[in-house]
Amino acid sequence: MRWSQLFIPTLREDPAEAEVASHRLLLRAGYIRQLAAGVYSYLYLGQRSALKIMQIIREEMDRIGGQELYLPALHPAELWRETGRWEQMAATMFQLKDHGGRDLCLGMTHEEVMTDLARHELRSYRQLPQIWYQIQVKFRDEARPKSGLMRLRHFIMKDSYSFDLDDAGLDVSYQKHYEAYCRIFTRCGLTYQIVEAHSGAMGGSQSHEFMVISPAGEDRVVTCACGYAANLEKARAGVAPVEDSLDSAKPEIFPTPNIRTIEELAAFAGVAPRFLMKSVAYAIPPPDGAGGEGKYRPPQLVLVLVRGDHEVNEAKLSEALGGAAFRPAHPEEIRQAFGADPGFLGPLGAKDVRILIDEALRGRRNLITGANRDHHHLRYVTPERDFTGEYTDLRAVSSGDPCLECGQPVTVSPAIEVGHIFKLGRRYAEAMGARVLDRDGHLVTLVMGSYGIGVERILTAAVEQHHDKLGIKLPRSIAPFQVVLTPVNLNDASICQTSESLYQSLQQAGCEVLYDDRDERAGVKFNDADLIGVPLRLTVGRKLAEGLVEALDRSSAERQDVTIPQTPAWVRSRSAS
RNA sequence: CGGGGCGUGGCGCAACCUGGUAGCGCGCCUGCUUUGGGAGCAGGAGGCCGUGGGUUCAAAUCCCACCGCCCCGACCA
Numbered sequence: 346m347r348w349s350q351l352f353i354p355t356l357r358e359d360p361a362e363a364e365v366a367s368h369r370l371l372l373r374a375g376y377i378r379q380l381a382a383g384v385y386s387y388l389y390l391g392q393r394s395a396l397k398i399m400q401i402i403r404e405e406m407d408r409i410g411g412q413e414l415y416l417p418a419l420h421p422a423e424l425w426r427e428t429g430r431w432e433q434m435a436a437t438m439f440q441l442k443d444h445g446g447r448d449l450c451l452g453m454t455h456e457e458v459m460t461d462l463a464r465h466e467l468r469s470y471r472q473l474p475q476i477w478y479q480i481q482v483k484f485r486d487e488a489r490p491k492s493g494l495m496r497l498r499h500f501i502m503k504d505s506y507s508f509d510l511d512d513a514g515l516d517v518s519y520q521k522h523y524e525a526y527c528r529i530f531t532r533c534g535l536t537y538q539i540v541e542a543h544s545g546a547m548g549g550s551q552s553h554e555f556m557v558i559s560p561a562g563e564d565r566v567v568t569c570a571c572g573y574a575a576n577l578e579k580a581r582a583g584v585a586p587v588e589d590s591l592d593s594a595k596p597e598i599f600p601t602p603n604i605r606t607i608e609e610l611a612a613f614a615g616v617a618p619r620f621l622m623k624s625v626a627y628a629i630p631p632p633d634g635a636g637g638e639g640k641y642r643p644p645q646l647v648l649v650l651v652r653g654d655h656e657v658n659e660a661k662l663s664e665a666l667g668g669a670a671f672r673p674a675h676p677e678e679i680r681q682a683f684g685a686d687p688g689f690l691g692p693l694g695a696k697d698v699r700i701l702i703d704e705a706l707r708g709r710r711n712l713i714t715g716a717n718r719d720h721h722h723l724r725y726v727t728p729e730r731d732f733t734g735e736y737t738d739l740r741a742v743s744s745g746d747p748c749l750e751c752g753q754p755v756t757v758s759p760a761i762e763v764g765h766i767f768k769l770g771r772r773y774a775e776a777m778g779a780r781v782l783d784r785d786g787h788l789v790t791l792v793m794g795s796y797g798i799g800v801e802r803i804l805t806a807a808v809e810q811h812h813d814k815l816g817i818k819l820p821r822s823i824a825p826f827q828v829v830l831t832p833v834n835l836n837d838a839s840i841c842q843t844s845e846s847l848y849q850s851l852q853q854a855g856c857e858v859l860y861d862d863r864d865e866r867a868g869v870k871f872n873d874a875d876l877i878g879v880p881l882r883l884t885v886g887r888k889l890a891e892g893l894v895e896a897l898d899r900s901s902a903e904r905q906d907v908t909i910p911q912t913p914a915w916v917r918s919r920s921a922s
Numbered sequence: 923c924g925g926g927g928c929g930u931g932g933c934g935c936a937a938c939c940u941g942g943u944a945g946c947g948c949g950c951c952u953g954c955u956u957u958g959g960g961a962g963c964a965g966g967a968g969g970c971c972g973u974g975g976g977u978u979c980a981a982a983u984c985c986c987a988c989c990g991c992c993c994c995g996a997c998c999a
Contacts, residue, residue: 358934362992833958868959
């Protein structure tokens, strides 16, 4: 392609709204332009990269026997009501009405549509297993789109769904996806980490996420040198033992005027935060309609106790509460149940409150905690002796905690989620009646898996992992072009002629070549080439008299002179497939 | 949804506080010169100052409301 005829709107300056590197560079390099918050147009270069990513995904999905479909993005509400997700997902789903007032939505994922297809068409165990996938736009009304292509309201996802007769079949389909995903992310040039994941609102028994460690990431992963890796939502770790005083004193109230935070309390009491017990109050609202007409039912309050220097992990809390919806308790509710303001709460004397105690507090004694009286705390509080509750794992792991597998300190790192695989089990098939006859002629419910990859997130993560001050350094496999041909001065007849003929021969050799035939000064061309991230650059100029072009590897900065006849072969030897 | 910031030619910004015919850099167009890391000179095009209302002789500027975008938090498949 001749650059002079292409639309590659590079920007000399950083756009003001872009903060993270990938967002800034993709805008500057002319890959994308914003239409609205979380909605982007993919321009020529961006689309070329996206198509390469999608092709890699397609090849690897086909390789595990996946069959590509294309399903509607516009869904009738009834389908989502069948699984209860019309209401459950309402906050992030684009819901709309047609002229006749019928409820519709824009698909945020396709479990319902795929399962609908399966229940209508799959009749017999002989048809199983099936893996169906699509590469489709998804819509999510994100509360807060951000960081360019990192969190979008409108994005491309490869989503696949497996249908098996039994759990053993699902294990096989899941494993195939696991391996396909490894190949996909490796081929895209990403350094990634596979972590145990929380399956959240998707439901299901087992789940892994494919994460790219990056400061721009929104997720947090816990990793250990021994290989343990998990999403922070799910991660577990040990705690270093704490030496409590062996004093057998009874709880004793003491005044703590205006001391509301753990830090203030620790300083005031002259002890480290690990000797404090933090009390966090949550409320579980009663289900709608419960309790009869007009009868107010207060929410169930839950007091979560963690060590002073620990944080509550709400994903774990959700699990501990059996998936019930919960929220931080309101100040009035707290006053009602505890008789004190937040900051002075504790487990002693709380009325009608369920108490959950983090495992890290097991066996501790003589702790300091709130007295349920404003401006007062208690010391010498010992769990079991002074109060009781349910022990469970509720805290967020932090860097330095000992790994449960090997005892070494774990690390918490920010990461970009590029892929997620779930064992869904029978949840959707059961709700929607997707069944087949088994060998014995019995109707059995299908066992499903669901597997997603964010196409834009691969591009974003690749830019985050591969860039420098000058611009993008995309891996060859997903770069929009393999090589940029840069004549230093087109007014020089021999440079011009050589470049033209080199352009022809590179094309004939099957190289994806971007020919910078613009009437620009060399500096402009070099800077643009560096910015847009084409892996190889061929400079036609100074050394032409010796019959040489200068080759540059953008990534390694390695330079090499190549004779003109050898150039196409040299490029091909360094190009992706 | 809570907190903060910002909206002025394509991009980055100034003018706003202290009201009086809108300016700078980059980019764009034309010509000449130049040509290996974002050239020089000369000439030129391009702006409902986010939207609506109000105050005023007069509003980009002051007041009110709304919309949009960004950041932090909450939320998140």
